[in-house]
Amino acid sequence: MNTVGRGYLTWSAREKRAFLKGLVFISPWLVGFFVWVAYPILSSIYYSFTRYDVLRDPRWVGLDNYRNLILGDDLFTKTLLNTLYFAAFAVPLSNIYAFLLALLLNSPIKLRSFFRTIFYIPSIVPTVASAMLWMYIFNFNIGLINNILVSLGMTRLPWLTDPAWAKPSLIVVSIWSSGTAMLIYLAALQDVPRSLYDAAKVDGANLWRQFWNVTVPLVSPAILFNVLMGFIGAFQSFTFAWILTKGGPNNATEFYALYLYRNAFRHFKMGYASAMAWILFIIVILVAVVLFKSSARWVYYGGASHEGAV
Amino acid sequence: MNEKTKRLTRRDFLRLSALATSGAVITACARPTPTPVVIEKVVTKEVEKVVTATPAPVRELTLDFWFGWSGVWGDACKELANAFEEQNPGITVNTVEHGWAQEKLLTAFAGGVPPDVMEHYAPIEFAAREQLLDIDPRIANSAVIDKDNYFDVMWAASTWQGKLYGIPAFGFGADDCLIMQNQATETAGLDLDDPPQTWDELFVWADKLTTMDEAGNLLQIGFDPRDGVADYPYCWANSFGMGVYDPEAQKFSFDDPRWVDIFNLINDWIHHWGGPQKFEGFRETYGGWLAPTSSFCQGTQILQLNGYWSPGEIALKCKKELDWSYAWAPRAADYKDETYQILGGHNATIPKDSKYPDEAFRFLEYLSTDEAQRIVFFMAGGYVSTKSWLEKANVDFYPGLEFYINSPAEADNLYIYEPCPVDFVIWDQWYTQLDAVLWGDKTAEEAAADMYKNATAELESALAG
Numbered sequence: 001m002n003t004v005g006r007g008y009l010t011w012s013a014r015e016k017r018a019f020l021k022g023l024v025f026i027s028p029w030l031v032g033f034f035v036w037v038a039y040p041i042l043s044s045i046y047y048s049f050t051r052y053d054v055l056r057d058p059r060w061v062g063l064d065n066y067r068n069l070i071l072g073d074d075l076f077t078k079t080l081l082n083t084l085y086f087a088a089f090a091v092p093l094s095n096i097y098a099f100l101l102a103l104l105l106n107s108p109i110k111l112r113s114f115f116r117t118i119f120y121i122p123s124i125v126p127t128v129a130s131a132m133l134w135m136y137i138f139n140f141n142i143g144l145i146n147n148i149l150v151s152l153g154m155t156r157l158p159w160l161t162d163p164a165w166a167k168p169s170l171i172v173v174s175i176w177s178s179g180t181a182m183l184i185y186l187a188a189l190q191d192v193p194r195s196l197y198d199a200a201k202v203d204g205a206n207l208w209r210q211f212w213n214v215t216v217p218l219v220s221p222a223i224l225f226n227v228l229m230g231f232i233g234a235f236q237s238f239t240f241a242w243i244l245t246k247g248g249p250n251n252a253t254e255f256y257a258l259y260l261y262r263n264a265f266r267h268f269k270m271g272y273a274s275a276m277a278w279i280l281f282i283i284v285i286l287v288a289v290v291l292f293k294s295s296a297r298w299v300y301y302g303g304a305s306h307e308g309a310v
Numbered sequence: 311m312n313e314k315t316k317r318l319t320r321r322d323f324l325r326l327s328a329l330a331t332s333g334a335v336i337t338a339c340a341r342p343t344p345t346p347v348v349i350e351k352v353v354t355k356e357v358e359k360v361v362t363a364t365p366a367p368v369r370e371l372t373l374d375f376w377f378g379w380s381g382v383w384g385d386a387c388k389e390l391a392n393a394f395e396e397q398n399p400g401i402t403v404n405t406v407e408h409g410w411a412q413e414k415l416l417t418a419f420a421g422g423v424p425p426d427v428m429e430h431y432a433p434i435e436f437a438a439r440e441q442l443l444d445i446d447p448r449i450a451n452s453a454v455i456d457k458d459n460y461f462d463v464m465w466a467a468s469t470w471q472g473k474l475y476g477i478p479a480f481g482f483g484a485d486d487c488l489i490m491q492n493q494a495t496e497t498a499g500l501d502l503d504d505p506p507q508t509w510d511e512l513f514v515w516a517d518k519l520t521t522m523d524e525a526g527n528l529l530q531i532g533f534d535p536r537d538g539v540a541d542y543p544y545c546w547a548n549s550f551g552m553g554v555y556d557p558e559a560q561k562f563s564f565d566d567p568r569w570v571d572i573f574n575l576i577n578d579w580i581h582h583w584g585g586p587q588k589f590e591g592f593r594e595t596y597g598g599w600l601a602p603t604s605s606f607c608q609g610t611q612i613l614q615l616n617g618y619w620s621p622g623e624i625a626l627k628c629k630k631e632l633d634w635s636y637a638w639a640p641r642a643a644d645y646k647d648e649t650y651q652i653l654g655g656h657n658a659t660i661p662k663d664s665k666y667p668d669e670a671f672r673f674l675e676y677l678s679t680d681e682a683q684r685i686v687f688f689m690a691g692g693y694v695s696t697k698s699w700l701e702k703a704n705v706d707f708y709p710g711l712e713f714y715i716n717s718p719a720e721a722d723n724l725y726i727y728e729p730c731p732v733d734f735v736i737w738d739q740w741y742t743q744l745d746a747v748l749w750g751d752k753t754a755e756e757a758a759a760d761m762y763k764n765a766t767a768e769l770e771s772a773l774a775g
Contacts (some may be wrong), residue, residue: 054420055439057775074760075742138592141527155525161590163749249590251747265412266734267768268439295534 008244036129052271054264065275071141076276078251079259082167085233090171094178094225099219102185103211116186123179133175135160137256138244141215160245163252173240181226188222189215202282219302226298231287235280350612371666372402377429378656379411379478383751386599386689387429393685394676401669412734413639424642426670427481433468433657437475439730439773443660443667445674446474454675459696461653462719463726466557468657470729475659479677481692482655483618484714486548486639488512491632494519494612495532505637509549510574512613513638517582519612526584531611535576536589537598538616538745540607543740545615546572548641548650548725554736555728559690560773561734564762571642573747573754586748602627615639618655621708636713638721651721653695728741735768 011019025032048065051057069076069091105116137144138159146156159169194213200210216223238257241247247254256276264273317534365645377387384407406425408414417426419441428436436442449455457465458596460478466478490507495502506512516532521531539545547554550568555561563569580586598607605611607628624634638649644649658677660670676682684698686692693709693716705712718724730736743757753758 006621011415022443051771052775053772054416055436055441059775067477141595155528156591158587158591161594164586248745249586250745250751261413262738267732268416268435268772 011256019194022275036293043215044277047271048274048278050271051269054270055268055270058271061271062243064273069272069275069279075251075254075259079254079256082252082254083235083237083256085167086171086174086230087166088169088270090174090234090237091227093176093232095173095223097175098178098181098226099185099223100190101182105182106186106189111202119182120179121290122177123183125240127177129174130177134176134240135244138169138254161249163250166245166249166252170244173244174234176239178230181230184222184226185219192218198214220295220299221301223296228291230286232284235284235287312483318498320400320571324343339570348513354442368401370402371619372404372426373427373666373669374404375427375673376406376408376415376425377428377709378408378431380409380689382405383480383686383692386686386692389685389689390480390682393681397676398669400672401672403673412422419663421659422663426660426664426666427673428659428661429656429657430476430687431654433476433659434731435730435733436659436661437468437470437473437729441662442475443662443664443737444473444475445477445660445671448671449477449618452671454556455678459678459698461695461724463724464695467554467654467726467729468614468659470731476657477678478655478694478696479568479658479674479682479689479693480656480686481619482654482657483693483695484717485542485652485654486545486615486650487607487617487620488637488639488718489614489616489620489624489710489714490635490637491606491609491612492635494609494759495635502635503773506640507638508643508646509640510643513579513582516579516613520583522584526588528564528584528588529610531583531592531605533590534593534605534611535579537593537611540600540615543736544652544654544725544727545639546576548652548723549639549645551645551648551650551723553725553728555600555730557729560769562762562765562769564758566766567758569643569758570754571743573757576744577747577754580748586745600624600627616697619690619712620656621710621714622687624707624710626630626691638717638735648722649720650723650725651717651775652727653718653729655694684760715741729770730769732765732768735765739765 008016009021047058049060049062051061052058101119105112105119108110109115136142137216140146140156140161143159145159149156158165161167169283196218197210200214206215236257238261241253241255241258244252247258256260258275260273260280263269263276333564363482372397375387375391377384378503379387388405391405393399395403408425408428410430415424415428415430415436422602424441431434433442438682449457455477464478464482465474467478468474490502490505492502498515500515506515512533519530519532521530534540547563550572552563552568554563554567556563568709580589592605596608596610597603598605599622600607600616606614606616606709607624609629609632621636621732636678639651640651641648658674660667660674669674678696680696680699683693683696687703687707693703695715702713703711703715705715727733737760743761746752746760747754747757
């Protein structure tokens with residue numbers, strides 16, 4: 001049955017029945033989507049223009065929340081910069097790490113399956129458990145890293161207790177937990193036809209030229225996907241910072257999502273937090289648009305044009 | 311008598327409780343005629359009276375009771391629920407630890423399914439947003455809760471715009487006392503009988519008690535001005551002769567120049583001993599307050615300001631071979647001759663959407679009894695400073711308890727944590743601005759000005775509804 005391209009009114013009775021049946025079958029998802037996704041999203045647009053403490057009726061304040069955030073809230077600016085800093089370093093470094101790891105695990109090394117499992121484990125360990133582990137690794141006096149440094153005759157480093165070190169430490173944690181990206185790269189690498197490498201060798205390409213002119217272009221759609229998902233995740237970073245540093249010291253790891261949470265639930269400012277959420281949404285959309293626009297220059301979609309592929 | 315023989319184990323206590331309550335249970339089970347029974351003998355300084363209450367007609371229901379604690383305090387809350395159930399056949403109390411997680415509480419309130427009884431240390435945040443039941447009329451008719459049995463200021467902590475939204479319960483007492491570890495203090499040649507009375511004197515003591523390694527890392531801290539209740543803005547404000555918030559004028563004191571002095575004082579201290587990073591590293595290793603692994607319980611922090619729960623918690627959690635002494639909290643030099651104390655703690659409240667407000671209030675009545683106090687005292691080391699309890703309490707049971715029990719009445723100035731609709735903002739502003747000073751982002755003047763500006767803006771917004 002082909003109903004594509006024709007309006008509902010022009011469908012036959014049978015086609016309409018089939019369509020309605022289809023709707024009935026997907027209705028659990030539809031109900032869930034409208035109640036748990038669409039309605040909250042639309043509500044939050046409205047709340048972002050109100051003073052709303054969740055417990056009492058919202059009161060319309062126009063653009064006040066947006067104005068106060070952008071012009072009058074120093075901590076908002078700081079948390080935004082913290083998040084941008086984190087995303088700017090964590091996403092590229094995580095992807096480079098995951099890509100290199102995937103290359104390694106795609107090569108014919110001994111115990112390959114074992115290592116693949118080992119490097120993927122951080123992604124399936126509950127975040128809270130991972131955070132507790134890192135808490136001990138980074139501890140100033142009794143932590144694993146500092147004990148090694150001291151045994152090598154070096155001084156302890158304040159991994160989580162100094163504003164200058166706290167963000168880089170969380171970036172390290174983020175890199176460590178990039179097993180999912182590694183898995184996607186691994187799948188992409190296994191999709192690269194051997195014949196292309198053989199042809200490159202015949203043309204006299206060394207290993208670097210094979211990597212740069214064959215591997216990277218063919219894996220570039222996966223890079224785009226991982227980078228995009230990485231940025232979305234980085235902008236929403238919450239758990240590690242919440243458990244390891246509580247946003248400190250001196251708000252150095254107070255990320256956007258932490259501050260949004262504090263406003264929504266601790267300060268009873270759900271309207272203000274909704275405005276923050278929409279500003280974050282716009283930032284994420286901008287990053288996505290830039291990535292997609294730029295992808296025409298660096299993402300290889302086989303024979304298809306960029307537009308056609310997207 | 312040594313400490314071991316004094317201590318009542320949880321098993322002993324439960325056994326005694328079972329014996330003590332069995333009579334009441336049997337009486338309550340002998341249904342159908344609701345005759346008055348003696349609930350509690352309340353003794354105040356002025357009067358001695360026997361109060362009675364008529365058991366409500368029994369009906370099967372479940373009260374939801376939410377409290378913040380886990381650990382020994384959580385166990386005590388569960389025991390309170392059990393004891394109440396035993397005295398009120400038909401009523402089941404479902405206990406839930408809310409951990410003061412706002413998202414848990416807010417969503418429950420917003421969804422119209424709050425608990426029937428909620429423990430909280432900042433009830434005014436909810437009262438000011440019209441979420442709690444005004445219990446003043448019920449207390450006026452209660453034969454169990456006697457307002458005169460409490461210090462007047464304790465009621466002020468849960469009063470908002472003339473209405474009363476909670477009773478002091480679980481733990482509510484003197485918060486600011488200087489606790490000194492005897493062994494280390496004496497080893498340093500300091501006289502425990504002549505404790506420091508001002509911040510400057512405490513500084514001298516702390517200096518003698520602080521040790522560092524060759525790399526300048528703290529090995530032992532004399533006093534951490536950001537641990538215990540010294541991490542509270544109220545402690546500093548009170549020691550400088552002021553409060554934090556004036557509920558009548560609806561105004562913060564952050565524009566008072568004494569806040570600049572406070573910021574500068576803490577900043578000087580922290581930097582004298584290596585800067586904030588050294589303290590953060592030390593705290594990261596041990597944790598703070600009175601956790602069993604904390605620097606204070608382990609004996610690597612020698613002086614601490616902490617509250618009424620300390621004697622009990624120290625006895626239950628800290629190193630047994632150490633001893634501690636107690637003294638008035640230090641003050642600014644201008645207030646050296648004026649001792650102060652602040653009463654603070656937790657409240658039992660009834661959300662306005664409680665399913666069973668009558669039975670919930672009955673539970674509040676139970677929480678006001680000395681029997682409930684005994685449960686918390688023996689299981690967690692806390693208590694509520696009711697007059698009847700303070701007169702009966704065995705002050706020798708936990709070393710140091712006597713100071714906490716007597717100090718509210720003896721202090722020259724008695725403060726409370728003033729009821730404020732943006733309580734959490736006060737704390738967050740305090741930490742944010744103090745951090746900014748310690749890490750060199752702001753001067754003390756700038757931090758105090760920002761604290762006033764931001765807190766006032768939040769207050770105005772909250773009051774506007």
